[in-house]
Amino acid sequence: MGDWTMLPEVNEDREGILAGIECFALDMDGTVYLGERWIEGAREFLKRIEDSGKRYVFLTNNSSKNAQVYVEKLRRMGLEVGMDKVVTSGQATIYYLKRYFPGKRVFLLGNDMLAEEFEKEGIVLVEEKPEVVVTAFDTTLTYAKMCRVCDFVREGLPYIATHPDYNCPTETGFIPDVGAIHAFIHASAMRYPDRIIGKPNADMMDYLIERTGADRAKTVMVGDRLYTDIAAGRNNGLWSILVLSGEASMKDAEESEVKPHLIFDSVREIMRYL
Structure with missing residues (x-):
């Protein structure tokens, strides 16, 4: 662990937590899309982040592609982003x-x-x-x-x-x-x-913070996997949100030793708190 302030073990104050977030670190596979299909509401969620004066970056463990391929994929899916928006384990x-x-x-x-x-x-x-x-x-x-x-x-x-x-x-x-x-x-x-190197390990999250210049205590890791995405936030001084649109189920969350700060069905449900 670093020398950052420890975050609460469990906190259901959704509005309070999300009001203090400045940067969303978003997993990709299972969180904002599946294959070539956007998860319902994901595009609107990304726009809402920017409209609320916050920012986001995609943070993916998937090293089967390089960052440029992700930029091109997102463009095919109708989202124009630069290389600065994509951080990969590669x-x-x-x-x-x-x-x-x-x-x-x-x-x-x-x-x-x-x-x-x-x-x-x-x-x-x-x-x-x-x-x-x-x-x-x-x-x-x-x-x-x-x-x-x-x-x-x-x-x-x-x-x-x-x-x-x-x-x-x-x-x-x-x-x-x-x-x-x-x-x-x-x-x-x-x-x-x-x-x-990749999530949930410190090397990936240290690289994220260096790339973005974000404050750990004002950054949230959003993802569908408990043992990578949620553990990455928990172990490295970030907030964590589990979405149930990919790998993990509510049963998994209940049985896991790694507990997210917040749980949503999908990123679409986060919008009402931005």
Whole structure:
């Protein structure tokens, strides 16, 4: 934990909490859209944030795409935003690598578009003799790729992951995410990642605060996952809102040790308090 002021364990003062929020950190998959479809009321919610003099930024663990792809996707869906509005676990991982492994050769288990973002930022990607292993949400996964990454992990190389999510929500259900890949690697190489960058971990949230310049105590993390989105807020000095439009259900929230400050059916329901 940092040196920020601890927030209340439970607080149902919706109007009071939201009145003090200046920045909304919004998860994407399962929170504002599913696939190529906006969750009902999400577009109006984004406009209401801006109309109320507040701001928002998209904060996603999904590293199967780079930030530019998200900007283009949102444009196809009718929302024009700049790169400054999108913060990804891939970007946070690049930041971490530059800080702690500058100039090191990296084997990246990830999609081509993420590899392009890494290389554009000066990360040296290699297929042989890497010095660091990075695993991301690779939707082009092959058995040959899995054999290679397991070999490198088994060698004892530093092993970094972009995020921990087990599943990614889609319009038709859930698909295995990088957490499932980690389970495969562990079964073969007997190691889990040494460092996981994305939500709920501090590296991602520190990167968010640095990028936005936001005050933690006036920032709320809004998402559909208890173990990533809500824990990210709880563990790092931000407010947290769980929406029930994606992965987590009310039953999950009731049974979880990680408790959101507030719960809404969807972001649409938040609008009345802005």
